Amino acid sequence: xxxxKNWLSVPYLFWSGLFIIVPLGMVVYYGLTDRTGAFTLxxxxxxxxxxxxxxxxxxxxxxxxxxxxxxxxxxxxxMILAQVQVRRHNFIILIFILPMWMNFLLRTLAWQTLLExxxxxxxxxxxxxxxxxxxxxxxxxxxxxxxxxFLPFMILPLYNALAKIDPNVINAAHDLGAGHxxxxxxxxxxxxxxxxxxxxxMVFIPALTTFVISSLxxxxxxxxxxxVIDLEFTKTSNWHLGSGLSMVLMIFILVNMxxxxxxxxxxxxxxx
Amino acid sequence: xxxxxxxxxxxxFALAVSFTAVSLCGCAxxxxxxxxxxxxxxxxxxxxxxxxxxxxxxxxxKVIYDEFETNESMYPKVESGxxxxxxxCPSDYMISRMIENGMLSEIxxxxxxxxxxxxxxxxxxxxxxxxxxxxxxxPYCWGTVGILYNKTMVDEPITRWEQLWDKKxxxxxxxxxxxxxxFMVAEKRNGDSMNTLDLTELTAAKNxxxxxxxxxxxxxxxxxxxxxxxxxxxxxxxxxxxxxxxxKENPDLVYVIPEEGTNIWIxxxxxxxxxPNKENAEKFxxxxxxxxxxxxxxxxxxxxxxxVAARELIEDESIKNSEIAFPxxxxxxxxxxxxxxxxxxxxxxxxxxxEVKAH
Amino acid sequence: MKNAAKKIxxxxxxxxxxxxxGTLMVLSFNASKTRAKWGGFSLQWYIALFQNEEILRALFxxxxxxxxxxxxxxxxxxxxxxxxxxxxxxxxxxxxxxxxIPMLNADIVTGVSLMLLYISLGIRFGMGTILLSHIxxxxxxxxxxxxxxxxxxxxxxxxxxxxxxxxPLNAFFKVVFPDLLPGILSGFLMAFTxxxxxxxxxxxxxxxxxxxxxxxxxxxxxxxxxxxxxxxxSLIFVIVLTLLILINLxxxxxxxxxxxxxxxxxx
Numbered sequence: 065x066x067x068x069k070n071w072l073s074v075p076y077l078f079w080s081g082l083f084i085i086v087p088l089g090m091v092v093y094y095g096l097t098d099r100t101g102a103f104t105l106x107x108x109x110x111x112x113x114x115x116x117x118x119x120x121x122x123x124x125x126x127x128x129x130x131x132x133x134x135x136x137x138x139x140x141x142x143m144i145l146a147q148v149q150v151r152r153h154n155f156i157i158l159i160f161i162l163p164m165w166m167n168f169l170l171r172t173l174a175w176q177t178l179l180e181x182x183x184x185x186x187x188x189x190x191x192x193x194x195x196x197x198x199x200x201x202x203x204x205x206x207x208x209x210x211x212x213x214f215l216p217f218m219i220l221p222l223y224n225a226l227a228k229i230d231p232n233v234i235n236a237a238h239d240l241g242a243g244h245x246x247x248x249x250x251x252x253x254x255x256x257x258x259x260x261x262x263x264x265x266m267v268f269i270p271a272l273t274t275f276v277i278s279s280l281x282x283x284x285x286x287x288x289x290x291x292v293i294d295l296e297f298t299k300t301s302n303w304h305l306g307s308g309l310s311m312v313l314m315i316f317i318l319v320n321m322x323x324x325x326x327x328x329x330x331x332x333x334x335x336x
Numbered sequence: 337x338x339x340x341x342x343x344x345x346x347x348x349f350a351l352a353v354s355f356t357a358v359s360l361c362g363c364a365x366x367x368x369x370x371x372x373x374x375x376x377x378x379x380x381x382x383x384x385x386x387x388x389x390x391x392x393x394x395x396x397x398k399v400i401y402d403e404f405e406t407n408e409s410m411y412p413k414v415e416s417g418x419x420x421x422x423x424x425c426p427s428d429y430m431i432s433r434m435i436e437n438g439m440l441s442e443i444x445x446x447x448x449x450x451x452x453x454x455x456x457x458x459x460x461x462x463x464x465x466x467x468x469x470x471x472x473x474x475p476y477c478w479g480t481v482g483i484l485y486n487k488t489m490v491d492e493p494i495t496r497w498e499q500l501w502d503k504k505x506x507x508x509x510x511x512x513x514x515x516x517x518x519f520m521v522a523e524k525r526n527g528d529s530m531n532t533l534d535l536t537e538l539t540a541a542k543n544x545x546x547x548x549x550x551x552x553x554x555x556x557x558x559x560x561x562x563x564x565x566x567x568x569x570x571x572x573x574x575x576x577x578x579x580x581x582x583x584k585e586n587p588d589l590v591y592v593i594p595e596e597g598t599n600i601w602i603x604x605x606x607x608x609x610x611x612p613n614k615e616n617a618e619k620f621x622x623x624x625x626x627x628x629x630x631x632x633x634x635x636x637x638x639x640x641x642x643x644v645a646a647r648e649l650i651e652d653e654s655i656k657n658s659e660i661a662f663p664x665x666x667x668x669x670x671x672x673x674x675x676x677x678x679x680x681x682x683x684x685x686x687x688x689x690x691e692v693k694a695h
Numbered sequence: 696m697k698n699a700a701k702k703i704x705x706x707x708x709x710x711x712x713x714x715x716x717g718t719l720m721v722l723s724f725n726a727s728k729t730r731a732k733w734g735g736f737s738l739q740w741y742i743a744l745f746q747n748e749e750i751l752r753a754l755f756x757x758x759x760x761x762x763x764x765x766x767x768x769x770x771x772x773x774x775x776x777x778x779x780x781x782x783x784x785x786x787x788x789x790x791x792x793x794x795x796i797p798m799l800n801a802d803i804v805t806g807v808s809l810m811l812l813y814i815s816l817g818i819r820f821g822m823g824t825i826l827l828s829h830i831x832x833x834x835x836x837x838x839x840x841x842x843x844x845x846x847x848x849x850x851x852x853x854x855x856x857x858x859x860x861x862x863p864l865n866a867f868f869k870v871v872f873p874d875l876l877p878g879i880l881s882g883f884l885m886a887f888t889x890x891x892x893x894x895x896x897x898x899x900x901x902x903x904x905x906x907x908x909x910x911x912x913x914x915x916x917x918x919x920x921x922x923x924x925x926x927x928x929s930l931i932f933v934i935v936l937t938l939l940i941l942i943n944l945x946x947x948x949x950x951x952x953x954x955x956x957x958x959x960x961x962x
Contacts, residue, residue, distance in 0.1 A: 073778030079771060080790070083827065088796065090812060091807070155943050162936065165932060166928045168909075171719070173920065174716070178714065212711065216712070262839075272801075273800075307804075310804040
């Protein structure tokens with residue numbers, strides 16, 4: 065509003081400098097040095113080694129599939145929800161946030177219980193004389209875990225974007241003779257782009273970097289790039305390599321930031 | 337809209353505040369004990385909490401207790417000095433690494449009569465492998481790594497690591513999800529040392545593990561326990577300490593030490609060089625070596641105790657003479673203890689392990 | 696017909712989201728200690744829960760951290776939003792980019808980088824370091840939900856208040872703040888939820904002896920979760936759900952008709 069407010073930015077500038085920029089700088093420092101402290105690019109080029117490259121490709125593939133599934137599931141849902149009475153707005157949001165109040169690890173572990181060979185779902189299937197499900201410890205289980213954990217992050221921004229669309233605009237389109245499909249592609253979809261962008265970001269990035277889901281539902285047989293980074297930091301304590309690989313992942317975040325800036329010109333995320 | 341949103345806010349606030357308020361009751365503050373404190377860094381679920389309470393009561397020393405999951409995650413935390421721990425409980429090879437890097441302080445046995453008396457001589461001898469003069473470490477738990485199998489799910493007794501490569505057990509095998517333990521299995525199968533740094537031997541082990549991967553249901557750590565109890569898999573690689581517990585829950589399970597030999601490990605108490613409360617640390621370790629306390633811990637965590645006096649106190653003869661808890665080691669060949677491989681050796685193993693996992 | 700299909704679709708998604716939670720609730724009544732076996736119905740874990748001081752303390756820590764960190768994050772985030780409206784476009788988008796970093800960065804990187812920071816600054820690990828970290832990753836959620844509100848604000852109302860002799864602070868709280876409130880509150884809720892659910896960052900920045908529910912569960916997961924944890928989670932969940940339903944049952948119809956009457960009937 066007025067330039068008088070400049071001093072107001074001081075606390076946050078200070079905070080983000082100290083707790084976001086400086087720590088990132090330390091990751092970069094670790095990533096660009098070896099154990100002796102000498103400069104090296106090895107930790108970054110290590111991404112090209114057979115194991116790492118494969119893990120990265122698999123991570124990209126699985127998170128891409130999960131993002132697409134989340135989008136396809138969430139968009140129709142958000143459209144339906146957007147038509148519900150506004151009075152219920154908060155209730156709807158809470159319904160989808162509520163599962164997060166139960167610990168993420170416990171929820172993922174519960175999927176293990178459901179999907180296992182002798183798990184709940186297979187008991188039910190056997191009871192119904194149906195063939196049993198064999199997806200635990202496969203990429204499919206990981207995708208399921210990703211979709212499950214990140215779906216709310218797709219639903220909420222889409223819902224918010226769609227709920228904001230003035231129904232009169234849609235009515236006007238109908239009045240002017242546009243069919244349902246036409247209206248959808250020409251009006252609804254373009255107007256919901258900010259929501260789509262932030263939904264995709266909120267699903268794709270965490271899915272790309274996760275390691276908990278793959279280790280709990282993948283049986284440790286599927287190595288994602290997040291698993292590698294976790295391994296380097298917690299198991300083999302090679303922080304230099306871990307930092308170097310994290311820097312590679314940050315490239316995807318940068319790409320994402322640029323994309324958001326292009327599509328979401330006002331710089332407004334619409335998480336809620 | 338605004339008012340509507342306000343009710344939304346009320347929900348939030350009501351939830352947050354009421355929860356905090358509810359939990360505020362019944363939580364005691366954690367002040368220092370009358371005789372100071374001691375900071376202990378141990379494996380998760382590796383002590384009977386009751387023994388800590390008893391120690392605090394008897395000595396007036398407040399115990400601050402922290403847990404780690406792997407030796408490798410413990411090491412940098414101790415090294416960084418972010419928290420000034422007094423005591424840690426690492427495994428053999430990690431202790432030799434810590435000795436090498438001058439992170440430990442020497443033990444004064446005169447202040448620790450229980451440690452001197454109650455821990456069996458053979459265990460001190462065994463720990464010479466990583467602590468040559470017994471200057472730094474007091475054994476706390478030990479055990480072997482072996483095979484746990486469900487006798488209703490296999491048609492022959494399992495006695496060898498080799499059988500983990502048998503195609504008929506496809507999707508029924510649980511492997512350990514840690515570099516050294518996984519490679520140990522393959523190396524022992526090949527008749528090599530589990531501390532080898534020979535590239536041909538290591539490549540052979542790696543190829544074996546890759547060959548085995550399609551047969552493996554999952555690479556897990558402690559979940560072997562739950563999965564074997566539930567009959568999820570027929571065969572699992574497991575630590576002997578877990579085996580006793582699993583058998584209690586599921587009598588169909590059998591634990592064997594494979595013929596090709598295996599890892600025999602020791603986790604031991606060490607006092608850190610920069611320990612701020614050395615005296616209290618000595619008291620704590622000595623207390624844990626008291627026969628009755630060691631027995632309580634054995635009952636709770638079911639890992640074999642090197643405390644001979646405590647073993648004498650076990651009432652259940654079947655456990656006291658259990659081949660799982662207290663195997664007669666002279667009967668087995670090719671038992672080895674991990675040694676620290678150095679940073680380059682470690683990264684070599686890790687590199688190969690990642691190739692296995694990513695395959 | 697079409698409506699029924701819509702309802703079924705919603706129901707399926709909700710079922711998908713709540714199936715694991717149902718599973719956990721069932722497990723909390725399992726008399727057997729392991730997840731793998733059903734040992735009959737029992738309330739023993741609920742009783743054990745209230746005698747388990749460690750879990751209760753972890754719960755206490757979790758809630759204090761969530762509450763305090765989301766309050767701080769809300770204040771800092773809101774001020775940042777106000778400040779950003781006065782900035783040049785370029786500066787603003789750079790700052791927004793920075794804001795996004797903790798949210799988009801892999802948790803493990805955020806956690807480790809903060810840990811490195813605390814070590815190099817010589818800050819003692821403990822409750823304080825967890826709080827600092829949680830505030831850091833909570834701020835973006837606040838900013839992202841306050842920012843859109845900020846844009847809908849009409850700056851002239853603030854100036855009008857000033858012209859009418861109101862002090863800037865007074866004008867802010869009387870004119871701007873009420874309009875921002877919904878965004879602030881939803882940001883607070885989001886921050887609170889995120890803080891509750893986080894474990895990786897907490898894991899790396901926590902001090903000795905300070906545990907939250909998540910870090911407790913994380914250690915337990917390797918050794919087999921203690922069923923008390925299922926009991927606790929089920930309790931939290933049921934309490935939240937009940938509160939949610941109760942509050943939602945008290946309708947404010949009048950307002951709805953006032954502003955949105957007719958809008959929804961058209962669809």
